[in-house]
Amino acid sequence: MSMTHQILAHTVSQVSALAAFAQTGAAEPTAPTFWMPVGASTISQGVDHTLDVINWICYVFFALVVGLMVWFVVKYRHRTGDKFRTDYPSHNTPLEITWSVIPTIIVIGIFVVGFRSYLDIYTAPKNAFDIKVTAQKWAWSFQYPNGAVSDDLYIPAGRPVRLVLRSSDVLHSLYIPDFRVKRDIVPGRYTYAWFQCDFPTGQPGKTPRDPNAKTVSGPEDDAQAHTLFCTEYCGTGHSKMNRYVYVLDEASFGQWMTDQSQWMDKIPEEELYFKAGPKIFARCQQCHSLDGTVGIGPSWKGIIERVKAYPIVGDGKEYGTWEDYVRTSILVPGKYVVPTYGNVMPSFKGQLNDKAIDAVLGYMQQLEKFDTKTGKLKAEFDPATGMKK
């Protein structure tokens, strides 16, 4: 017993020492391997190391089992009609105890290694930078302490980041493979994920992604961004619910955050519809089309006429004007659901302010100026003034 105990203690301390060694900082992200993608967070090396330990145990056991199997089958091959061998052992208690105890020791070792690296994943440092994340069908919204909101995740390099996760509809899960981080997002609860990435990726260009693309496109402008996925099945748009993570150095991150929080403030009211509209519409495009195609929600083509024709809009009705109706549909989507469509739209309360809703209303009024595929201003209009060139 004490012998076993000693061996066990020794193995554990050896393995722990290895794990601790592997967690000391690195100069650049670890390169992708046969098994793992780029490792860019402070915990990724610990996780990869644990995976390596398990992999090697697997290789050894697999070779042992399959090797013996093949050897025995070849060596003791029997042809029909030959006499059977009779010199076999029916059991061997010491052997059976040995092969019960050795795996026990090994799995305890694996548990300890995995547990140690898990504690690093689980416990966020006290000085972490908080970013609020709202997941909804089928988009992410990242909110920063100064009020900035973005669709892709931007984080400062060299600083622990804690994501405060909430869902406004069903289960989602935030997964950044390069950081080895995953956390389910449960409606009705807050969950957390944290990580630290020391390696800036650079910023993307200013053009928003085209969410109507036939397939998921790579990050723009060659910024080495990390992919962020939803990994809990959430319906139609589940596989398109992925965005990018951009890691900026401390100074650019501060600048980016300021710009991001003020991007709409700088736009005069009359220019909102073509400067802010397309950017906001990019979030609506998963469900609403501009060309009359029936999507998960009604198309925006001819929406104003249709809304005015609804019996609930008009004097003395539930909504005084079509603008009221659209505004309510954005903030309280379940209030009036267009027949044949499901009540599936999440609320954008807290994500779109009055100015943003004004931009949407203006966009709807000037739809003919926008390309029905991309949602952007058509080429014949001047992007600076919104007027025909």
Add this chain to the structure above:
Amino acid sequence: MTTIQLPSPGAMPDTIEARPASDNYLTHTRGILSWIFTLDHKRIGVMYMWSVLGSFLLGGTFALLLRTELLTPGPTITESADTYNQWFTLHGAIMVFLVIIPSIPAALGNIILPIMLGAKDVAFPRLNLFSYYLWVTGAVLCVVSLAMGGFDTGWTFYTPYSTTTTAGGVIPVLTAAFVLGFSSIFTGLNFIVTVHKLRPPGMTWFRMPLFLWAIYATAIIQVLATPVLGITLLLLIVERTVNIGIFNPSMGGDPVLYQHFFWFYSHPAVYIMILPAMGIISEIIAINSHRAIFGYRLIAFSSIAIAFFSFIVWGHHMFTSGQSALMNTLFSAISFSVAIPSAVKVFNWIATLYKGSVSLTTPMWYALAFLFLFTIGGLTGLHLATLSTDVHLHDTYFVVAHFHYVMMGSALIGMIGGLHHWWPKIFGRMYDERLGTIACWIIFIGFNVTFFTQFMLGSQGMPRRYYDYQPEFQIYHVISTIGSYIMAVGFTLTAISLFGSFFNGKKAPANPWGGRSLEWQCASPPPFDNFAKAPRVGDCYDFSVVHWDPKLGGYRVDESNDPEVNPAAQGTKAAH
């Protein structure tokens, strides 16, 4: 010699002597009604078998559609992500509830278990038929649900998605799973009672063939775990129909509670699938090595140990769900404990080959494929039981690959192996062994091409249940899809070899492989009430009395020298 009186629950009039030699359970009575209302465990088992194989064809078709869709990123054969979501849901639900769970216990178990016990039928033949019709009802409800708009919830029915999705078929399919649960419970109950009450004199617990131990352990899980699933699904139906908040947070419920309930059943359900396959493998390996199974007791106990542990590890499906770190740690630690009895079984099977006389029959090839695939499936469980690596791998293709290695590569390959093992017994015809072996190899290669690739896909970060994906994953998807086509070819050849036996298969001897357990002592196919006279129970893994008989084209059990069945021979054996 004393005459052994067998219990006869079927209580048929004893007219055996009056029947011609060609009389068997297939020809005993004729007409469709004689099948529909049959109480004979073999006929019920055969009906289960065709139903399960039919469902397997359907589930497999959906698998091929999924794989074909994933050949390219973006749309390939369907423009609609919803269609894809319905396909993977159907594939999962059909394979789990209609195929794998009933496949071995209800189909093969029903046919073989009573014969292995030397009994005339299971303890409750009417309940047995009722179980089958519950299965049929469940299958019909699945079809109804498709007609009502299908369902896109994933086979796990996670809330609140499942209670809020607009797909019209959710309630029928929940009802289907509920009904299928009862079918499973009744089968389990029937087998528990049968094993307890109908063992013949002389067959003590440790004289039972290991297939019976496995079916018994499975039956316990079926009876204890399945009611939890039933109640959970019922609560889901209640929530969806009358809006009582149980799981949906917008009505005051808790979605994580659903996950606890669901996995409290569905983790043990994994062992409902794998344990009977392990039992089959124990039989095939021992019989085809023509030697006593190595460490019989350890294998028997490990079945029970696995059944026990299966109830206390469900939380490992929820490491990223927001469950507390303490719970995660405990569930991780306990999950590893399942690895030990599983490893012990593998070592015992390998040791059984040692100094055996290994006949490479078609069922044996399946058993060797099982050992290979189960080793990979089991070992990759280590990555998922370990906390830090599971966080990275959870809900990626790594998990998909892992459970296909266990549920398909092990449970289903075990089932197909068992089908080949007992096919001559069930239908009295030998299939083309060469074709059967080639098919086994093709399935084996196709399987590894399909699913080993998915380990890489997952650890590189590809989430599961994705209709669309980043272009860098495409190469893996293409290889995986090619593998699935190879498998389809393999299964087609298997079907040709098995069904071909009806047309040109030679008549099967009673004992084609050299088995010693009781099912090999009755004719192939078995007579209506299994044994013309009460069989004598020997040591089912003592093959020293089994001899090849070229005249029979099979093996003959000569027990005249065995003191266990023939006390008169005591002296000879002692002298020997």
